[in-house]
Amino acid sequence: MGRAHTAAYRRFLYAALGFAGLLGVSLRVEALTALALGGFCLLFLAARQARGGRARLTVARDVYPSAFEDDAVPVSLSLDNRSHRTSWLVEIRDSFGPAVADRQALLEPGPLRGARRRRLVYRTACSRPWGIYAVGPLTLSTSDPFGLFHAERRVPDVTPFAVFPRVWPVAGIEKLGARPSLSPQEFTAARPGQSLAYLGVRDFRPGDDLRRIHWPATARRGAPAVKEHEVDLVPYFTLFVDLDRAHRAGTGLKSTLEYLVRISACLVWTAASRGDLVEVRGEGARSLEVPPGSGTMHATQALYELIRVQQEGRLTLLDLVEHHRTHVPAGSTATLLSGTIFLDLARLEETLGALQSRGVRPVVILVNKDSFLPIDRRAVPREQAAAQARAASTLFRSRGVPGAILSADQDLEAELGRADLFEASW
Amino acid sequence: MSTRGRGGDGVSPILAARSVALYALSLHAAASALLAWTAGDMRTLGLAAVALALALIIGESLGGMIGAGLEGTSRLRLRVTVAAAYGGLVILALTAAVGTGEARLLGQEALLFTVLQAAFLLLVDLGRTHLGPVANALVLVVLASLRGGVVASAAVTGGLALLGFFLALDHAARVLQAYPAGHARLLGGTLRRAAVSLAPVVLGLTVLFVLSPPAPLARVRFPAAAAGQRDEEVAAAYQRLIVLALAGSGLVFGVVRLLRRDRGARSPLEEAMPLEHGAEEALPEVPPLAQRDYRGRRGRIVRAYVDVLARAREAGFRSRPSQTPRDIAALLPAPAAPLAAITDLFVGARYGPDEPSEEQAVAAERAGRAVAAGLGHKNRV
Numbered sequence: 001m002g003r004a005h006t007a008a009y010r011r012f013l014y015a016a017l018g019f020a021g022l023l024g025v026s027l028r029v030e031a032l033t034a035l036a037l038g039g040f041c042l043l044f045l046a047a048r049q050a051r052g053g054r055a056r057l058t059v060a061r062d063v064y065p066s067a068f069e070d071d072a073v074p075v076s077l078s079l080d081n082r083s084h085r086t087s088w089l090v091e092i093r094d095s096f097g098p099a100v101a102d103r104q105a106l107l108e109p110g111p112l113r114g115a116r117r118r119r120l121v122y123r124t125a126c127s128r129p130w131g132i133y134a135v136g137p138l139t140l141s142t143s144d145p146f147g148l149f150h151a152e153r154r155v156p157d158v159t160p161f162a163v164f165p166r167v168w169p170v171a172g173i174e175k176l177g178a179r180p181s182l183s184p185q186e187f188t189a190a191r192p193g194q195s196l197a198y199l200g201v202r203d204f205r206p207g208d209d210l211r212r213i214h215w216p217a218t219a220r221r222g223a224p225a226v227k228e229h230e231v232d233l234v235p236y237f238t239l240f241v242d243l244d245r246a247h248r249a250g251t252g253l254k255s256t257l258e259y260l261v262r263i264s265a266c267l268v269w270t271a272a273s274r275g276d277l278v279e280v281r282g283e284g285a286r287s288l289e290v291p292p293g294s295g296t297m298h299a300t301q302a303l304y305e306l307i308r309v310q311q312e313g314r315l316t317l318l319d320l321v322e323h324h325r326t327h328v329p330a331g332s333t334a335t336l337l338s339g340t341i342f343l344d345l346a347r348l349e350e351t352l353g354a355l356q357s358r359g360v361r362p363v364v365i366l367v368n369k370d371s372f373l374p375i376d377r378r379a380v381p382r383e384q385a386a387a388q389a390r391a392a393s394t395l396f397r398s399r400g401v402p403g404a405i406l407s408a409d410q411d412l413e414a415e416l417g418r419a420d421l422f423e424a425s426w
Numbered sequence: 427m428s429t430r431g432r433g434g435d436g437v438s439p440i441l442a443a444r445s446v447a448l449y450a451l452s453l454h455a456a457a458s459a460l461l462a463w464t465a466g467d468m469r470t471l472g473l474a475a476v477a478l479a480l481a482l483i484i485g486e487s488l489g490g491m492i493g494a495g496l497e498g499t500s501r502l503r504l505r506v507t508v509a510a511a512y513g514g515l516v517i518l519a520l521t522a523a524v525g526t527g528e529a530r531l532l533g534q535e536a537l538l539f540t541v542l543q544a545a546f547l548l549l550v551d552l553g554r555t556h557l558g559p560v561a562n563a564l565v566l567v568v569l570a571s572l573r574g575g576v577v578a579s580a581a582v583t584g585g586l587a588l589l590g591f592f593l594a595l596d597h598a599a600r601v602l603q604a605y606p607a608g609h610a611r612l613l614g615g616t617l618r619r620a621a622v623s624l625a626p627v628v629l630g631l632t633v634l635f636v637l638s639p640p641a642p643l644a645r646v647r648f649p650a651a652a653a654g655q656r657d658e659e660v661a662a663a664y665q666r667l668i669v670l671a672l673a674g675s676g677l678v679f680g681v682v683r684l685l686r687r688d689r690g691a692r693s694p695l696e697e698a699m700p701l702e703h704g705a706e707e708a709l710p711e712v713p714p715l716a717q718r719d720y721r722g723r724r725g726r727i728v729r730a731y732v733d734v735l736a737r738a739r740e741a742g743f744r745s746r747p748s749q750t751p752r753d754i755a756a757l758l759p760a761p762a763a764p765l766a767a768i769t770d771l772f773v774g775a776r777y778g779p780d781e782p783s784e785e786q787a788v789a790a791e792r793a794g795r796a797v798a799a800g801l802g803h804k805n806r807v
Contacts, residue, residue: 115709
């Protein structure tokens with residue numbers, strides 16, 4: 001609430017009462033002197049009450065530290081009155097960074113009795129784009145009953161809040177690759193393994209677990225036989241993100257960084273939500289390393305790492321893949337997300353071949369940086385870019401690699417949702 | 427949790443009560459001045475009561491229309507011009523009254539400022555504050571004070587009390603108007619708080635006036651025929667005034683509550699949020715800080731650090747058990763150098779193998795005092 005009017009009353013009272021006091025003393029009019037005296041007593045009491053009201057009030061915030069863009073976020077506050085007096089008209093200001101407004105003003109009108117706590121919740125929205133924002137500080141404000149004096153207290157409760165990019169399901173990536181797991185999984189293959197899916201019965205071999213002896217078959221055949229189960233497969237998804245600073249282009253929502261982060265987030269979320277083990281690698285200003293893991297918590301961690309990346313790296317995407325290629329498990333899916341279409345196609349072919357030879361299924365997504373507003377270098381002529389895109393598509397087709405090329409003029413949500421995303425460039 | 431936004435139905439009775447307080451203040455001040463310096467018959471008082479009530483009702487109901495037609499700069503210019511002209515008029519009137527000491531002139535001034543009071547009430551919604559009618563009411567109280575006796579006592583005591591009630595209701599109304607509408611029931615609480623705060627001042631003034639009745643301005647010359655009213659007549663006039671004030675207040679309360687619908691303005695950078703309120707719960711008892719027996723210089727350093735933490739807690743800083751001293755130092759809004767010094771000394775004294783030196787103990791105590799003094803003065807977070 002604006003303080004101007006209360007300050008105006010206070011200044012007026014100082015002036016008017018001072019004038020009345022002077023007049024009373026100089027003219028020897030006791031009533032005027034008493035008026036000034038009474039008025040100043042009132043101001044003194046009001047100032048003391050305002051300070052006293054603030055002294056023993058505390059507030060604390062409790063908010064889940066992350067959300068997606070446009071999500072509604074409930075923010076809980078607990079207002080403690082540690083004094084013995086009842087509190088009224090307590091104004092609280094919070095600063096929720098991801099919201100449009102700089103500050104959120106809240107009012108607890110009271111009465112909040114002494115030695116009591118009241119829990120309050122306000123709901124706001126993450127209206128700003130993805131990133132790390134600050135929440136806080138909190139400011140408590142009280143005043144005397146006449147509103148003449150305000151007392152404020154800043155509570156240094158500043159916490160980071162992560163806003164993740166909105167994620168859309170990527171329809172094009174199938175359950176392409178998987179690796180064996182020790183834990184029972186939904187996906188199995190008809191090879192001997194440890195799944196709960198029954199495969200058959202075979203002769204007992206030394207070292208077999210006695211608990212797996214199939215007693216009916218053993219009795220029928222007169223020789224020990226054991227049960228065999230299918231092997232479990234865990235879908236395994238590795239994402240290599242190109243954070244080379246040479247591929248920066250565009251600004252704000254139409255920039256290569258924006259596209260790379262959004263596409264990465266969608267890929268990670270889609271893969272994680274269907275149960276994949278997800279791993280992310282990148283080399284920006286600092287290394288982007290999300291070790292393999294599954295589940296929502298892991299995906300959240302991956303998103304948290306993704307929103308902190310900067311396109312300030314010096315390592316090319318193909319070098320990055322080269323460094324980590326040997327650690328990508330056979331049978332898994334590896335997605336190469338590049339910020340440019342101008343990759344060295346000969347080297348790309350070599351990399352794709354190396355991955356395929358290890359049983360890894362590569363997927364390539366190229367973001368055409370030359371379709372964005374150029375920042376520090378000229379955009380390549382359209383004809384040259386089109387020729388490169390054609391060459392890349394030919395390479396994908398020849399190697400049987402799912403690939404997609406995305407440009408600034410395409411709607412990312414619609415493109416990623418297309419079932420034929422990876423066939424379009426063929 | 428229930429959603430209890432503010433304003434709306436909650437603010438409506440407070441707005442109406444504020445109008446009543448303003449009306450009562452205006453009527454009390456005007457009647458006191460009129461009783462002091464004019465015949466103060468029932469007809470004059472009745473006329474003043476009706477005129478002030480009508481002016482306030484019209485001002486509260488239609489004042490927004492006048493304000494809506496004025497731009498911000500025009501409004502400011504108008505306010506400054508009116509304030510300057512009014513200030514000049516007050517100075518002139520008081521100088522003339524005090525200088526001449528003519529009771530008749532004071533009577534005319536009382537009448538003039540009563541009319542001005544009605545005018546201010548008519549334009550009550552024009553400014554951001556209700557400073558105009560409040561200032562004019564105080565001028566009327568000052569005029570009544572010059573008369574001395576019961577009139578002056580009643581004018582000063584009642585004026586101050588009614589001013590306090592008006593300010594309290596005005597404050598509550600403005601705060602509630604600045605937030606989303608809801609059903610806050612604050613009228614009773616606001617009146618109680620104001621009454622409790624005003625009681626010592628009003629009682630003190632009453633006792634003072636009973637023990638030492640105020641004398642009139644010495645240089646006032648009363649006409650021989652009308653040497654002023656006797657105290658009994660003034661008391662009877664005040665009794666009649668109470669009846670008039672009650673009737674007028676009822677009218678003002680009803681009409682303003684029926685007609686007034688507005689909300690406060692807020693900076694576009696700030697968003698007033700509706701709140702969901704949980705039930706009030708008792709605060710858990712804060713366990714006292716564990717009193718470990720640290721002796722010697724080690725103990726002095728640890729105690730200095732614990733004192734800093736206690737001071738930080740008083741200032742609203744909450745540390746979690748998982749936070750290390752260095753985590754706390756990174757978050758504490760205090761001068762950096764002494765904070766780093768006491769943190770280092772504490773870590774050494776609390777966890778280090780060696781007994782600290784006397785210099786270190788003294789340095790820790792000095793740094794602790796510096797941090798405690800500077801807590802909250804530097805926003806470092």
